[in-house]
Amino acid sequence: MIDLPKLSKPESGPAPRWFHIAVAGSMVLSSVAAVYGSWRTSQTMAALVKENTRLVMANSTPLLEFGTGNQVGGKAQLSFTVQNVGNGPARVVWFELKSNGKPVPHVIEMVNEVAPELGRKLLISTTTIAPRLISAGKEIQLFGWDRPPESDAAGFAAWNRFDQHRQRKLSVQACYCSVLDACWISNLEGDIPKPVERCETEGRLSPQG
Incomplete structure (x- = not known):
């Protein structure tokens, strides 16, 4: 804050020219001080808004990861999972599962392509991932298939073949x-997601559960 000098008008007679100049100067200094104070306040508020926005974004940003394995809870089971390891809920607009680079309309169809000799209903569980809201810290199992007993030769062999397929293709x-x-596009493999303006669903095929 700028302290302005106190001016005293001469007690009698017209005010001298220097007095008018001093008064005008003090008014200019007062205006400059007010403008500067407003500018500093606006700068401080802008910095606070920016920091608050950053904190809100950091505390509400989702991060999806895709997991696949052949053991669940000590049991032989092929599984595909999607987990939100971020700090906020994820609104999944589309999710593509690809086999040999081609989108899969249903996981069971992919199993049948890998093991067409099965030709029967499989004891497989599936879930739809998109469209869906996944809360922070939540994991969704997209696919689960318990390993058939060795006495089921065809099923046992198909399970092992699909196990190799899901690791490589x-x-x-x-x-x-x-x-x-x-919004972001990601391969869900731990890489940094690519920011996008919005998620376009045209031309995208999400597998149905």
């Missing part, structure tokens, strides 16, 4: 958004 890609409508 499986890939995923998804587009999801935060509650603040910030």
